[in-house]
Each structure stands twice: as structure tokens, then as C-alpha cells.
Amino acid sequence: MKIAYVYDAVYPWVKGGVEKRxxxxxxxxxxxGHEVHVYGMRCWDGPAVIERDGVTLHGVCPGEGLYIDGRRTVPQALRFGKAVLRPLLSSGADVVDCQNFPYFSCFATKAASVRRGFPLVVTWHEVWGDYWYDYLGRRGAFGKAVEQLAAGLTDHHIAVSPSTARALAGLGVSGPVPVVPNGIDLARIAAVPPAAEEWDVIFTGRLIREKNVDVLLRALVRVREEVPDLRALIVGDGPERPALERLARDLGLDGAVTFTGFLPDYDSVVAAMKASRVFVLPSTREGFGIAALEAMACGIPVVTTDHPGNAAGDLVVPGVNGYRPGLSAGEIGEGIVKILCNSNIDDRKCVTLAETYDWNRIVEALEQRYSAIV
Known part of the structure; x- marks a missing residue:
């Protein structure tokens, strides 16, 4: 098959979860044996069309920043949506898989599919629904309407998590939506040795409001009552970092919590996870939760929130590979203490559950889905 992917940002020049998938x-x-093309912004120097690792990359427009003040910009999304139309018309693809966000490219891909007759697949990484109002205020009604329209563009949807599949039903998508999750490279993770410095608690991710790292810090005050020599590592950076560092000092945690910023490479993150005892993700907005899955593959139990916007909760079987408490600092702290002080969780069970998300299994599921559609 000739398979095309549409998303504005391209790995490795941009290293988010969608790009990595x-x-x-x-x-x-x-x-x-498939012919695979990726249509995105030209994030690289040189010609607009290049080949990398057997895949043809098409830079349909100049690369530009995706965010202003922490929010995706509408003009950038519109420019990419407009630019991708003509290349798709001449793509000769058997099937095109367009990522749902930032939406306008879905409409351009739909127009090309009508003209050229190829089936359109939309892969959904998140459904925002009413979160649009938190993100944009009253203007969120526009974002919500665009999301609703995007859900009606095709009969061929893929969700990366069960919670996203359930949310698509709320957008009027009928019938069961197949779930083809994100994956991990188990062999690479297994090859990384633990870091020399050990930690009790680790968080990795962007330091943004929705990750609720402030709640984690307050939870650590409770945990420290049970583990006086507690050591916690916060890996990542973002707009909330200065406020979080101040909060850690105000809570008396400055000797117990270390902020590293982003680590230099992926293996460094894995090494830090392997040197930790519990991974905590108190997020209320995760389309999948790849960091939680990576922690499981390292044999580390996960504490994450039981919240409808947090798809990472789908990865956790309480008492088997972690816990899913509520969002309060007390509940999260209790989950952490269970693992640090009273846990009978077998690290091998964490790895066993993670093994079902090996990338090779994910690709087999996608290949079967595309073949059925074509």
C-alpha cells in the first residue's frame, strides 16, 4: 500500500507524542514493504522532499512555531491546512491517515479524498469537548464546533486510547471506534541501565497547568511524614516551572525535590525512571500518557489520576501496576505511600502489561486496519 500521514510537526525536529507515533x-x-509518505511543515534545511529511514517526508510549507503563550495558533493551523491540499491531490495514496489536531488539515485532506477517491482515516489523540472553554474562554465555542465538524468528515476513525474512543461517541461518531494505542520500544528501554542517583518519586513531562505538578508537590508533604528522607525528581520544563519551584520552597520541600529541566536525551529519562520507585502523573488532560507507559516498561508502578480527561488512567490496573486516586493532594499522597511503604506490586507485572504496547504489535494492528479500509 501507499500510505500517507498528515500532521504539521515532523519528528525529530519536533519531538511530541504525535510526531513520535x-x-x-x-x-x-x-x-x-509499504510506501510511506509524511506530509508536514518543512522543519529541516534543504529540499522540500527528503527521504529518512525509508520514509519520504514532504515539507508542504515553511516551518514555524506552533505555540504563542502556550497555545496553538489558529493562523499556523490554517496555513498548513491550505498548503497540504495540493500535495495530497497528487499523492496517489491508497489511504491517508490525518491526525485530528489541529483540525484544519483534516478538512483539506477530506477535500483531497473527495477529488481523488482515497479513503480518509482520522486518528484521534484527544477529544477536548468542553475543555475548549477552559482553553479559549468564550471563543472555545468555535473550537468545539470545529472539533464536532471534524468528527463527521469520515467513517474511518482511530482512537489512541479507550477514553478517547468513548469521547468520540459524544461527538456523534456511531459504532465502536477501533483503538490502536501508542507504543514503546521495549528493546531500547530494556538496554538502558539505571542512573547512578536513586529517587523515590519521579515525574516527567511539560510543566503546564494541566499536569497539576503543584498537587504532586502538596502530596509530597504528606508522603514525607511517612518517608522522612524522601527524594523526588521533577523532569521537564514549561511555563509553570518558576511558580512550582517557589511552591516547593514554600512547602519546605526544597531539600527533597529536584527540578532538572529537560534531560539531554531519551535514554537519560529512561535511566532516571529505572532509578526511581514510583512514577506520578497527576494530569487531568492526557490523550494517551506515553510517559506512564514508559515507566511501566521500566518496572516502575504508576500513580495517576482517575479523571475523564486523563487517558493514562486506562493504562493502570489498580493494585497490579499502580493506583488511580482522585486529584486531591491527600489521595495522590496516599497512593504514593502505598507503593513506597506497603506495596506488594510486582515490578514484573508492570513490564508484562507494558509489553502489550510494543510498536511492532501496534503496526500490525494499523496495517490490518488500513488493509480492511482499502
Whole structure:
């Protein structure tokens, strides 16, 4: 098959979860004999069309920043949506998989699919619903309407998590939506040795409001009552970092909590996870929760929130590979203490559950889905 992916940002020049998913599946699909093309912004120097790891990358417009003041910009999304239309019309693709966000490219891909007759697949990484109002205020009504319209563009949807599949029903998508989750490279994770410095608690991710790292810090005050020599590591950076560092000092945690910023490479993050005892993700907005899955693959139990916007909760079986408490600092602290002080969780069970998300299994599921559609 000739398979095309549409998303504005391209790995490795942008290293988010969606970019990583497209890269991992496209390289493996190419290895399985398919012709794979990725249509995005030209994030690289040189010609607009290049080949990398057996995959053809198309830079349909100049690269530009995706965010202003922490929010995706509408003009950038519109420019990319407009720019991708003509290349898709001449793509000759058998199937095109367009990522749901930032939406306008879905409409351009739909227009090309009508003209050229190829099936359109929309892969949904999140459904925002009423969260649009938190994100944009009253203007969120526009974002919510666009999301609703995008859900009606095709009969071929893929969700990356069960919670996203359930949310699509709220947008009027009928019938069961197949779930093809994100994956991990288990062999690479297994090859990384633990870091020399050990930690009790680790968090990794962007330091933004929705991650609720402030709640984690307050939870650590409770945990410290049971574990006086507690050591916690906060890996990541973002607009909330200065406020979080001040909060840690105000809570008397400055000797117990270390902020590292982003670590230099992926293996450094994995090494830090392997040197930790529990991974905590108190987020209320996760389309999948890849960091939680990576922690499981390291044999680390996960504490994450039981919240409808947090798809990472789908990864956790309480008492088997972690816990899913509520969002309060007390509840999260209790979950952490259970693991640090009273846990009978078998680290091997964490790894066993993670093994079902190996990228090779994910690619087989995608290949079967595309074949059925074509």
C-alpha cells in the first residue's frame, strides 16, 4: 500500500507524542514493504522532499512555531491546512491517515479524498469537548464546533486510547471506534541501565497547568511524614516551572525535590525512571500518557489520576501496576505511600502489561486496519 500521514510537526525536529507515533509506525510500515509518505511543515534545511529511514517526508510549507503563550495558533493551523491540499491531490495514496489536531488539515485532506477517491482515516489523540472553554474562554465555542465538524468528515476513525474512543461517541461518531494505542520500544528501554542517583518519586513531562505538578508537590508533604528522607525528581520544563519551584520552597520541600529541566536525551529519562520507585502523573488532560507507559516498561508502578480527561488512567490496573486516586493532594499522597511503604506490586507485572504496547504489535494492528479500509 501507499500510505500517507498528515500532521504539521515532523519528528525529530519536533519531538511530541504525535510526531513520535508517526515516526515509529511509518518506519516500521516501510520495513514491511509499504510506501510511506509524511506530509508536514518543512522543519529541516534543504529540499522540500527528503527521504529518512525509508520514509519520504514532504515539507508542504515553511516551518514555524506552533505555540504563542502556550497555545496553538489558529493562523499556523490554517496555513498548513491550505498548503497540504495540493500535495495530497497528487499523492496517489491508497489511504491517508490525518491526525485530528489541529483540525484544519483534516478538512483539506477530506477535500483531497473527495477529488481523488482515497479513503480518509482520522486518528484521534484527544477529544477536548468542553475543555475548549477552559482553553479559549468564550471563543472555545468555535473550537468545539470545529472539533464536532471534524468528527463527521469520515467513517474511518482511530482512537489512541479507550477514553478517547468513548469521547468520540459524544461527538456523534456511531459504532465502536477501533483503538490502536501508542507504543514503546521495549528493546531500547530494556538496554538502558539505571542512573547512578536513586529517587523515590519521579515525574516527567511539560510543566503546564494541566499536569497539576503543584498537587504532586502538596502530596509530597504528606508522603514525607511517612518517608522522612524522601527524594523526588521533577523532569521537564514549561511555563509553570518558576511558580512550582517557589511552591516547593514554600512547602519546605526544597531539600527533597529536584527540578532538572529537560534531560539531554531519551535514554537519560529512561535511566532516571529505572532509578526511581514510583512514577506520578497527576494530569487531568492526557490523550494517551506515553510517559506512564514508559515507566511501566521500566518496572516502575504508576500513580495517576482517575479523571475523564486523563487517558493514562486506562493504562493502570489498580493494585497490579499502580493506583488511580482522585486529584486531591491527600489521595495522590496516599497512593504514593502505598507503593513506597506497603506495596506488594510486582515490578514484573508492570513490564508484562507494558509489553502489550510494543510498536511492532501496534503496526500490525494499523496495517490490518488500513488493509480492511482499502
Amino acid at each position: 508517526i515516526r515509529e509506525v511509518s518506519v516500521r510500515l516501510a520495513d514491511r
